[in-house]
Amino acid sequence: MKPVVSAWNWLARPSLTFHLLLGLVADLLAGYFIFRAHLQLFGPLNRLSLLDWIVTYGIHNLDTTWWFFLFLLLLAGLVLNTLACTINRLAAWVRPGRPPADRLGHWLALAPHLMHIAFIIILVSHLVNYVVGVNDQNNILRQGDSLRLPGSATQLRLERVENDFYAGERLKFYQNRPLSQRVWLTFSQADGQRTVKAVGINSPIWQEGFSIHLKSYAPDHQGGMKRTPFVNLIIRKDPGIRLFAAGTALFVVGLLVYLVQVLRNGTRKDHREMTA
Amino acid sequence: MEVFQLWSHHAFGLAALAYLASLGLTWTTARWPAGLVLFLGLTANLASLGLKLYISWPMQAPHQEPFWLVACLAGLALAYWPRRWPALGRALLGATALLAAVAVFFPKDYYLPFPRSNTILAHVYLVFSAGGRATLWAGGLAAGLFLLGGAREDEKAARTRFTDLHIWGFVLYSLSLFTAEAWSYLGWSSPVIWEEPTMTTTMATWFFYGCFLHLYLLRGWDARRRAWFALAGLPLLFYFNYLPETGQFSWPGWMS
Numbered sequence: 001m002k003p004v005v006s007a008w009n010w011l012a013r014p015s016l017t018f019h020l021l022l023g024l025v026a027d028l029l030a031g032y033f034i035f036r037a038h039l040q041l042f043g044p045l046n047r048l049s050l051l052d053w054i055v056t057y058g059i060h061n062l063d064t065t066w067w068f069f070l071f072l073l074l075l076a077g078l079v080l081n082t083l084a085c086t087i088n089r090l091a092a093w094v095r096p097g098r099p100p101a102d103r104l105g106h107w108l109a110l111a112p113h114l115m116h117i118a119f120i121i122i123l124v125s126h127l128v129n130y131v132v133g134v135n136d137q138n139n140i141l142r143q144g145d146s147l148r149l150p151g152s153a154t155q156l157r158l159e160r161v162e163n164d165f166y167a168g169e170r171l172k173f174y175q176n177r178p179l180s181q182r183v184w185l186t187f188s189q190a191d192g193q194r195t196v197k198a199v200g201i202n203s204p205i206w207q208e209g210f211s212i213h214l215k216s217y218a219p220d221h222q223g224g225m226k227r228t229p230f231v232n233l234i235i236r237k238d239p240g241i242r243l244f245a246a247g248t249a250l251f252v253v254g255l256l257v258y259l260v261q262v263l264r265n266g267t268r269k270d271h272r273e274m275t276a
Numbered sequence: 277m278e279v280f281q282l283w284s285h286h287a288f289g290l291a292a293l294a295y296l297a298s299l300g301l302t303w304t305t306a307r308w309p310a311g312l313v314l315f316l317g318l319t320a321n322l323a324s325l326g327l328k329l330y331i332s333w334p335m336q337a338p339h340q341e342p343f344w345l346v347a348c349l350a351g352l353a354l355a356y357w358p359r360r361w362p363a364l365g366r367a368l369l370g371a372t373a374l375l376a377a378v379a380v381f382f383p384k385d386y387y388l389p390f391p392r393s394n395t396i397l398a399h400v401y402l403v404f405s406a407g408g409r410a411t412l413w414a415g416g417l418a419a420g421l422f423l424l425g426g427a428r429e430d431e432k433a434a435r436t437r438f439t440d441l442h443i444w445g446f447v448l449y450s451l452s453l454f455t456a457e458a459w460s461y462l463g464w465s466s467p468v469i470w471e472e473p474t475m476t477t478t479m480a481t482w483f484f485y486g487c488f489l490h491l492y493l494l495r496g497w498d499a500r501r502r503a504w505f506a507l508a509g510l511p512l513l514f515y516f517n518y519l520p521e522t523g524q525f526s527w528p529g530w531m532s
Contacts (some may be wrong), residue, residue, distance in 0.1 A: 012439035014493035022489035029516065035473040045470040126468070130343050135466075170331065173388050179334070180394070202395045202462045213465040234465045244467060255447050261445050 004266070012084035020078045027074060031067040038064045047137045050130035078121055086116045108261040114254030121247030128240030136235040138215070143229040146188075149210055150235060153190035155214075160184050161229045162198075165222050176222040183217055183231050211236050278340055280331045282529065288343060289528055290367035291317045292376035295350060299369045307358035314357065314369065318350040321376075328385075335389030336398045341406055341521045346372055348410030356414075361437065367417040375518065384523030397459035401452055409447030412485060413513055415441035415478040420504035422499070435499045438506060446485045453482060477516035 010016070029053050035042055041061055045053050058065045090113055093106075100106040141147060141158040148155055163178035184196035187207050191193075197205045204213040213234040218227045238244075294317025301310035325343060329336075349372040357365025359439075392398075418438035457467035468475070488505055493498045 014490060017490050018487060018494060021483050021490070024483045025480045026486070028476040028483070032473050032476045032480070032516065035476055039471075039473070046464075046466065061424045129466075171335075174335075177391075201391050202397075202459075203278055204462060204465070206318070211465065215465075236465055238466075241461070252451070252454060259443070259447055262440065 008084055011080055012088045016081050020074055020081055024074045027067050027070050034064050034067055047135055079123055082116045082120055086113050089113060089119035108257055111254050111258035111261050115251055118247045118251035118254055121243055125240035125247055129238040132239055134237035139233040139235055141231050152208060154208060155188045157186045159186055159215055160232050162241060178220060183214055209237055280327050283517045284327035285529055287320045291321035292326060292380050294320060295373040295376050299373045302366045302369060311358055314354055317399040317506055321347045321350060332389040334394050336393040337385060337389045338353050338387045339384040339490060339521050340402060342400055344406035346376045346379060349413060349521045352410055352414045361442055366420050368414055368422060371417060372500055378522055380528055382525055384521060395459060397455055401455040401459060403454035404448050404455055408445050408452050409513060409517060411441055411445035411448055412509060414443050416506050416510040419503035422505045435526040438503060442485060442488055442506060446489060449482060474520045481517055483510060484512055
């Protein structure tokens with residue numbers, strides 16, 4: 001049992017956090033220069049799952065992708081370190097003892113732990129999305145055409161494209177172009193049920209766990225050559241996206257509680273320790 | 277619209293000149309002239325930002341951050357000069373004047389607004405990002421002053437201030453990242469898009485300041501050592517965060 005305990009405590013050490021974080025900084029800065037010089041190698045991460053990217057690009061270009069693998073390794077280390085450290089500190093926080101003199105301060109001290117838990121949740125959600133998510137890019141439909149949602153019996157059909165063209169004088173560069181749009185899609189399920197939804201730029205829609213995003217479409221300007229209405233859709237299934245949203249919300253709560261703690265503890269003991 | 281664009285450039289050029297003049301005036305005996313000129317510079321800077329927003333709203337043109345960052349730095353300088361911490365006010369003014377000059381002579385704001393910037397998230401992101409980075413700049417400068425002994429009269433307060441500035445900077449910077457991720461998900465279908473190499477430096481900066489906030493847990497990391505660490509953040513902010521937002525040298529319209 002003793003080696004397990006000492007390994008656990010080694011994993012929970014703040015000095016390990018320090019080294020992992022600095023390692024990440026150095027690795028990402030090196031990655032910046034490599035990424036800048038080899039955009040074509042990392043761009044496919046936007047359309048492939050992590051495993052597909054590793055076997056098609058990553059593993060065959062280790063001289064330029066090493067920093068990405070090191071990044072994943074360091075992140076994994078940081079997650080384990082954060083988990084161990086948070087468990088140890090939370091155990092100390094809940095340990096029964098005398099009721100704290102400053103009850104609010106006792107609760108506010110949870111702020112860093114909230115952020116640490118949220119950090120782990122966010123990273124796990126990214127991993128889930130990159131490993132088991134569906135990322136189907138460039139689904140092009142002309143008006144009246146249909147396609148099937150990946151792995152589903154539901155058909156998706158492009159009905160029509162509606163634009164709200166800019167008609168003012170202020171945005172000269174944007175005249176005859178739409179400020180907003182509604183691309184109407186009909187979803188026909190196997191049981192005959194039909195649903196009509198409108199997708200737009202920055203305005204995806206959700207159907208049966210899929211998110212459908214507008215990549216490009218036509219017509220997207222007034223006048224000129226008449227074009228057949230079409231749409232280019234990104235269809236995704238990100239099982240981790242709710243987890244990601246929850247993690248982000250928890251992190252924001254942690255940040256705000258942390259600020260309250262800092263503002264409140266300006267002259268108190270733990271803040272003095274931090275600024276000593 | 278070209279008139280508004282021209283006036284926006286003029287207003288920013290004027291702001292940059294005012295920041296430089298204000299920096300010079302901080303060495304005069306009376307403290308109010310520097311404060312007044314700084315205030316006028318900030319007003320011109322905000323007018324320039326307002327005009328830029330007017331000619332692109334509800335969208336936003338890319339590479340606007342240098343102009344917002346300078347405004348945030350000037351706001352912080354005004355908050356510290358002349359009463360709260362004059363030395364930090366002067367240091368912030370120096371950074372404001374330097375970054376404003378770089379923004380004037382190395383602009384990259386000539387791209388047109390793009391449709392995906394038509395969301396409030398794009399604007400909120402910009403404000404959080406510039407505010408966060410400016411506060412981290414202030415934290416680094418405060419740490420430098422602490423090391424120089426420029427805050428000898430109140431060493432403990434200086435120590436608290438440079439830590440607090442980093443905490444505020446980290447909070448704002450984190451909020452900017454979350455806003456960017458939400459925007460990226462809605463606009464590009466994923467919270468992380470592998471298109472811009474600066475994504476890596478953004479993450480590196482977040483990890484660096486996350487590391488700073490953990491230093492107090494480590495044995496041997498007293499305030500002086502932590503201040504050195506904070507100081508090392510300034511080149512990171514300048515080279516990896518600020519410079520990628522700037523372009524090639526060009527004479528401003530009113531000088532060419």
